[in-house]
Every structure is written in C-alpha cells, then in structure tokens.
Amino acid sequence: MAKSAVQNRGLLLSSFKESLQIVDLPSPDASTGSVVVAVLATFVAPYAANVYNGTMQFNLPLPMTPGFSCVGRVHKTGADATSLKENDLVFVDPVVRGRDSADVTFLLGHFEGLHPAGRSLMENVWRNGTLQKFVAVPLENCFRLNENRLVKELSYTHAELATLLPYAVAAGPLLETANLQAGETIVIGPAGGTYSGAAVEIALALGANVVALGRSEEKLASLRKVLGDTERLQTVVMTGEPAKDVPTLQKLLPDGADVHNNWTPTGASEAIYLNTVGAVLKRNARVVLSGGTNTTEGLPNGLVVLKDISVTGKFMYNPKTVQGLIGFVSSGLLKIGERSGAVLRTFGLEQSLEALEVATKHGSWKDYIVVTPNDA
Ligand SMILES: NC(=O)c1ccc[n+]([C@@H]2O[C@H](COP(=O)([O-])OP(=O)(O)OC[C@H]3O[C@@H](n4cnc5c(N)ncnc54)[C@H](OP(=O)(O)O)[C@@H]3O)[C@@H](O)[C@H]2O)c1
Numbered sequence: 001m002a003k004s005a006v007q008n009r010g011l012l013l014s015s016f017k018e019s020l021q022i023v024d025l026p027s028p029d030a031s032t033g034s035v036v037v038a039v040l041a042t043f044v045a046p047y048a049a050n051v052y053n054g055t056m057q058f059n060l061p062l063p064m065t066p067g068f069s070c071v072g073r074v075h076k077t078g079a080d081a082t083s084l085k086e087n088d089l090v091f092v093d094p095v096v097r098g099r100d101s102a103d104v105t106f107l108l109g110h111f112e113g114l115h116p117a118g119r120s121l122m123e124n125v126w127r128n129g130t131l132q133k134f135v136a137v138p139l140e141n142c143f144r145l146n147e148n149r150l151v152k153e154l155s156y157t158h159a160e161l162a163t164l165l166p167y168a169v170a171a172g173p174l175l176e177t178a179n180l181q182a183g184e185t186i187v188i189g190p191a192g193g194t195y196s197g198a199a200v201e202i203a204l205a206l207g208a209n210v211v212a213l214g215r216s217e218e219k220l221a222s223l224r225k226v227l228g229d230t231e232r233l234q235t236v237v238m239t240g241e242p243a244k245d246v247p248t249l250q251k252l253l254p255d256g257a258d259v260h261n262n263w264t265p266t267g268a269s270e271a272i273y274l275n276t277v278g279a280v281l282k283r284n285a286r287v288v289l290s291g292g293t294n295t296t297e298g299l300p301n302g303l304v305v306l307k308d309i310s311v312t313g314k315f316m317y318n319p320k321t322v323q324g325l326i327g328f329v330s331s332g333l334l335k336i337g338e339r340s341g342a343v344l345r346t347f348g349l350e351q352s353l354e355a356l357e358v359a360t361k362h363g364s365w366k367d368y369i370v371v372t373p374n375d376a
Contacts, residue, residue, distance in 0.1 A: 006075070010132020010373065011352055014063040016054030022350060025065065028128070028136035030076040033099075035084060035142050037072035037092055039373045041162035041346070042130040044068070046194055046363030047266075049356040051110060056266075059112050061122055067109040067129030069094040069165040071158045073374075074142065081139055089151070090142040091164055091326065092135070095316045096126050105315070108137065131352055133373045143322050149330050156329075159346045159370040160337030164325060166365075167336065170199035171325050172317030173261050173288040174206065182207025184258040187249070187280070189213025189238070189273040191223065195290070196263035197365030204232060205334040208259075211252065213238050213273050226341035226366060238273060246279045256282035266292030274298030287311045342366045349373040 008027040011020045030036040045068060050056045052066050060066070074088045084090070098104025098117060106113035106122050109129010113119065128135060150156045174180045186203050188196060191212035203210045204227065212235045214220045220235035227233055234252060238245050257280050264272045271289065275298040281287070287309060289296060296311075304311060328334035338344065343366060347355035352371050359369040 006134060008132060008134045009349065010065045011067070012063055013052055013060070013066055016062075020052060020066070020353060020356075022352060025132055028134055030078045030136065032078045032080050033139055034078045034136045035074055035081065035090075035139050036076040036134055036136050037070070037090060037142065038075045039067075039070045039072045039130050039133060039135055040376070041072075041158040041370050041372050042067050042070035043162045043165045044355050044359040044363065044369040044371060045110075046359050046369075048110075049360045052356070058110075059119060061112070061119070061127055065109065065128040065132045065135075067131030067135070067371075068107065069162070069168075070130040070135070071145070071161045071164075072130075072135070073376075075134060078139060084139070084142055084144060088142075089145045089147045091145055091161065091322065092130065092137050093141045093143060093168070093319065093322050094129075094165070096121065096138055096141065107316075108141070131349075131371060131373070133349065140319070143319075143326060145326065146330055154330075154332070156337055157344075159344050159372060160342075162370050163336055163342065163344070163368045164329070166194050166198040167202060167334070168317050168322055168325050169195045169290075170202045171321045173290045173314040174199060174202050174259075175321050175324060176318055177288045177312050177314045178259045178261065178286045180206050180208050180259055183209070185209040185211065185253060185256075186259040186261060187211045187213065187253075187257045187277050188261045188263070189277065190215070190263055190265070191235075192216070192219045192365060193263055193265065194363065194365050196261075197223065199261055199263065199290075200233065201227065201334065201340070203261075204230065205328055208232070210234070211236060211249075211257065213277075215240065238276070240272075242276045242279075245273075245276045249276065249280045253280045256280050256285070258282055258285055260285065260287045262287065262289050262291055264291035264293040268293045270295055271298040275300075278303050281307060281309055283307045283309075285309050289313045340366075342368055344368050344370060346370045346372050
C-alpha cells in the first residue's frame with residue numbers, strides 16, 4: 001500500500017575535501033526488489049569519519065549519503081515483497097551482494113568493495129546509506145526482528161539492537177569459516193577492538209574456551225571483568241617477542257588450540273601474534289584472518305603443511321549468520337547492549353557530525369556510537 005510522501009533529511013557527502021552537510025534530501029521510492037526503511041538507529045564505526053573524509057581512500061560514488069547498517073521500520077515495500085510488511089522492525093544488513101554473482105559485494109554507504117560491478121551497483125542503484133531518515137535498501141538485506149521478544153520482553157532499545165553489526169562481523173569468521181564448536185579452544189588476537197572483542201563474546205556464547213591476546217593487562221582485565229570472569233576466558237599479555245610469548249602460550253595451552261582468529265588492525269606491518277600463535281596450533285587447526293593488515297606473513301609454511309593447517313580469510317558474513325545471530329540474542333544466549341557492559345552514546349540526526357567526532361575519539365569495544373534519525 002502506498003504511504004504518503006515524507007520529507008527526507010540526512011547527511012550529504014559531496015566531496016572528500018568538504019565537510020559533510022545535513023540537508024533535506026529526496027525521499028527514496030520502493031521499487032521492485034527494494035524496501036524503504038525509516039531509520040531508527042544506525043551504528044557509527046570508530047573509523048567512519050576517516051571513511052567519509054577520504055583518509056581511508058575508499059572510492060565512494062559522490063555525492064552520496066553515508067551510513068552503515070541500521071535498525072529501522074519498514075516504511076514501504078516493493079511489489080515483490082512476500083513477507084515483509086509496513087511497520088515491521090528490521091535489521092538492515094549493509095552487505096549488498098550481486099543478485100546474479102556471488103563475486104560482487106559492497107557495504108552500503110561505506111565501502112565499494114573490490115569488484116568493479118559492485119562499485120557500479122553502488123553508484124547506480126544502492127548509492128545511499130543509513131545516515132538519513134529514509135533509506136532504500138535491497139529487500140533481501142532486511143531481517144525482520146521479533147519486536148515482541150526483543151523490545152517488549154527483553155527491553156532492548158533500537159540503539160542497542162543497532163550494535164548487532166560488530167557481532168555479525170565477528171560471527172562470520174567463527175560460525176562460517178572456522179565452524180567453531182563448543183568445547184574447542186580458540187585464540188583471538190589482538191582482542192581489544194570493536195570487532196575482535198565481539199569475536200571473544202561470540203566464541204564464549206558458542207561454548208568455546210577462549211584465549212584473548214593483548215598488550216595491556218589493564219584492558220585484558222577489563223575484558224575479563226565485563227565478560228563475567230568466566231573460567232572459559234583466559235587472557236594473555238603479549239610482549240610482542242615470540243621468544244617470550246611462545247613459552248607463555250605453550251604453558252597455558254599444553255594441548256594446543258583448534259582455531260586462531262586474527263584481527264590485526266589496518267596499517268600494521270605484520271599480522272600481529274600470528275607467528276607466535278602458530279606454535280600452539282593443533283594438527284588440522286583452522287586459522288581465520290579477519291584483520292585489515294596487508295600482509296599474511298607469519299605462519300611458517302612448514303608448520304602449515306606438516307600440521308594440515310587451513311588458513312582462510314573472511315570478509316563480513318553470510319545472511320544465514322545474521323539470522324543465527326538474531327536467534328542468539330532473542331534466545332538470551334548472547335547479551336548485547338547495556339546489560340552486556342556496553343556504553344551507548346546516541347545522537348539525533350542533527351547531531352550526526354558530532355557523533356562522527358565522538359566515534360573517532362571514543363568508539364571502541366563496548367563504547368558504541370549510534371545515530372537515531374527517527375524516534376519510533
Ligand atoms: N573481516 C572483516 O570483514 C572486517 C570487518 C570490519 C573490520 N575489519 C578489520 O578488522 C581489524 C580489527 O578491527 P577492530 O575494530 O577489532 O580493532 P582495531 O580498532 O582496528 O584494533 C584495535 C586492537 O588492535 C590492537 N593493536 C593495535 N596496534 C597494535 C600493536 N602494534 N601491537 C599489538 N596490538 C595492537 C589494540 O590493542 P590495544 O587495545 O592494546 O590498543 C586493539 O586490541 C581492522 O583492521 C578492521 O578494519 C575486518
């Protein structure tokens with residue numbers, strides 16, 4: 001059914017040399033294959049400002065409205081929607097996939113991906129992201145949230161539900177690539193980031209034994225405290241010197257590790273801790289590289305070959321994982337938001353520029369920045 005026209009408003013990125021502006025925008029329409037979502041809460045990644053000011057050199061099509069995943073309410077559906085209805089509460093997955101090619105992937109309002117056809121799809125069809133009141137998104141990117149369970153019974157706010165994004169990013173490598181099982185041992189490092197910290201939480205929710213690596217005892221102590229000091233979580237302060245760190249890990253894990261999930265940050269000149277963790281990997285261990293470093297150096301070839309170790313990269317996640325993650329939260333297996341120790345800083349649409357600044361300064365694991373363009 002057609003809804004009355006609405007005045008749209010949001011961020012406009014016209015040039016990497018100019019500041020973002022908050023302006024009135026055309027209202028998107030729901031053509032076949034799409035859904036118009038009224039954006040309730042959109043997650044602002046800690047590095048978002050550096051994407052939108054050109055520092056990260058993403059080739060975004062300009063002008064455009066930036067903005068990553070969101071939680072929103074279906075405003076209007078295209079003619080081919082068979083299940084989604086107006087007013088449904090949805091999580092919008094920002095991973096846009098080519099409908100006729102699995103090779104084509106880009107991130108809505110955020111990253112054009114590696115495939116020229118993805119860049120073209122972003123430019124010509126799904127150019128605009130979620131830092132606006134109304135956004136048109138692919139039908140298949142909308143995951144209905146059980147509002148009765150999540151909002152009424154579990155009392156999650158829309159902003160809290162918007163923080164599903166880092167968990168989805170962390171769930172991809174663990175559920176899909178590593179196929180991590182309850183009772184297995186996983187080493188995660190560096191473990192203090194927005195995504196790597198979420199990986200620790202997902203691994204614990206899956207029933208794994210987790211060894212989280214970091215360089216600061218203070219941060220690792222905070223990780224243990226926030227996650228409830230469970231005996232399935234152990235932390236190790238790494239010196240960065242394999243000669244010292246290998247014996248420490250060997251002592252902690254005499255039987256070795258089944259999985260290593262590496263989250264080396266962008267710009268690092270080596271895959272941090274990879275070489276060291278290699279020394280405690282079991283035969284048939286799975287190594288999943290999730291970080292942003294440009295090098296895969298670290299694991300000795302002989303070790304990988306002689307121990308039948310699989311080394312796989314993982315970008316984001318599949319739709320099934322989003323569905324599974326929503327199930328984790330709905331069942332109470334995974335707690336997110338304030339009850340999980342998170343601080344949420346929320347900003348209205350008109351304060352979006354401040355939100356980006358605060359995200360740069362404070363955004364981190366359990367310190368989440370969310371913009372709320374519509375109230376309900
Ligand atoms: N695979 C995907 O689909 C995907 C999706 C999104 C992002 N990423 C990438 O994943 C990476 C990790 O992201 P994130 O947000 O979890 O973390 P992040 O903020 O990029 O990195 C922070 C973590 O790295 C540690 N660290 C930084 N420099 C270090 C050094 N020289 N030695 C040891 N540790 C160091 C920090 O330790 P301290 O806590 O001690 O400072 C902290 O634990 C990024 O490159 C990001 O772009 C991947």
